[in-house]
Amino acid sequence: MNKLLRKPKRGELSPGVTVVHDVTEENSPLEYVAFKIVDLTPGAHYSETLANKECCIVALTGKINVTDDEQSFEDIGTRESVFDKKPTDSVYVSNNRSFEVEAVTQARVALCYSPSEKQMPTKLIKASDNSVENRGILYNKRLVHNILPDSDPSANSLLVVEVFTESGNWSSYPPHKHDQDRLPDESFLEETYYHEMNPPQGFVFQRVYTDDRSLDETMTVENGDVVIVPAGYHPVGVPDGYTSYYLNVMAGPKRIWKFHNDPDHEWILKR
Numbered sequence: 001m002n003k004l005l006r007k008p009k010r011g012e013l014s015p016g017v018t019v020v021h022d023v024t025e026e027n028s029p030l031e032y033v034a035f036k037i038v039d040l041t042p043g044a045h046y047s048e049t050l051a052n053k054e055c056c057i058v059a060l061t062g063k064i065n066v067t068d069d070e071q072s073f074e075d076i077g078t079r080e081s082v083f084d085k086k087p088t089d090s091v092y093v094s095n096n097r098s099f100e101v102e103a104v105t106q107a108r109v110a111l112c113y114s115p116s117e118k119q120m121p122t123k124l125i126k127a128s129d130n131s132v133e134n135r136g137i138l139y140n141k142r143l144v145h146n147i148l149p150d151s152d153p154s155a156n157s158l159l160v161v162e163v164f165t166e167s168g169n170w171s172s173y174p175p176h177k178h179d180q181d182r183l184p185d186e187s188f189l190e191e192t193y194y195h196e197m198n199p200p201q202g203f204v205f206q207r208v209y210t211d212d213r214s215l216d217e218t219m220t221v222e223n224g225d226v227v228i229v230p231a232g233y234h235p236v237g238v239p240d241g242y243t244s245y246y247l248n249v250m251a252g253p254k255r256i257w258k259f260h261n262d263p264d265h266e267w268i269l270k271r
Contacts, residue, residue, distance in 0.1 A: 004228045005227055006021060006023060006227070006228065007224075008020045008021060008224045010039075015044065016040060016042075017041075019038055020224065021037040023226060029228065032114055032190045033113070033190045034112075034114070035113065035249050037060075038101070038109045039107070040064070040103035043103060045102050046100070047101070048100075049097075050097055050113075051095065052116065053116055054092070054095050054113065055099070055112065055113050057090060057112075058110040058111075058160065059077030060088065060108040061106075062107030062108060063075050063077040064076055065101070066091045066101050068099045070122070073124045076091070087128070087145045088127055088130075089124065090148070091123070091124055091125065094118075094156075095116040097119070112158060113158075113249075114156075115157055118156055120155065125147060130147055131146040140174075141166060141169050142165040143163070144163050144164075146161050147161060149161065149257075159249070160249055160250075161250075162246070163246050165243070168240045169238055170237050171237075172236050173235040173237075174235070174261050174266055175234070175261070175265055176260060176261045177210075177232055178250075178257065181253060181254070183254065186258050187258040189252040192227070192229065193229065193234075193236075194247040195225050196244075197245070202223065202242030202243075203222050205237045207234070208234045210232040
């Protein structure tokens with residue numbers, strides 16, 4: 001059984017609140033990244049008290065209210081589907097704080113966690129704050145929404161980004177990794193991928209492998225799945241006819257994204 005691929009497991013936490021994914025350091029090989037997907041019906045509330053972790057609350061779909069008991073952000077969220085392909089709103093909450101999410105409409109919320117000890121201000125990350133960029137050429141094109149990049153000093157550990165990859169294209173490609181703490185050339189960052197497909201019956205392929213192949217898994221990833229990347233290269237291939245979306249969460253001992261391309265495939269960049 002593949003330990004890196006997580007299928008949705010819906011469990012009702014309370015009336016109107018369903019946990020779809022819950023990736024923790026206790027049930028995964030990750031030390032720096034934790035991840036949760038929560039579905040809420042209109043009027044439902046989800047609350048949590050953070051200890052030594054910070055959290056980025058991403059309004060994937062629907063509209064929500066978020067409060068940390070000191071600040072409140074109302075009616076945030078911009079889309080009915082991630083495939084509206086426009087940035088959404090998020091809220092950063094630091095360690096040793098509590099927060100509550102209330103659904104205004106039917107909503108799916110991503111909760112992205114990493115270790116944190118230095119308390120930072122709670123911050124609304126507006127959709128308009130996301131930098132948007134197009135990466136790649138030929139069959140390697142993708143659209144990126146940077147929610148919490150390393151250029152934004154709002155967090156201690158967390159990096160959060162959304163990526164859209166068109167039909168027949170590759171993403172996180174040529175294969176790259178960030179599993180060695182050897183700056184300035186490469187940083188150590190664990191990662192999770194939350195995937196959706198359009199149409200939803202689609203699938204993508206994702207491979208996670210290391211140079212010595214001590215880790216080498218190729219997965220058929222379906223709508224709503226999560227892939228865990230504790231180390232290694234991690235490319236994604238999208239079949240013809242389908243569009244891929246994924247939400248990346250990264251964290252490690254240093255909050256900087258420096259990756260190393262697989263030398264066997266780096267020649268692709270020189271075309």
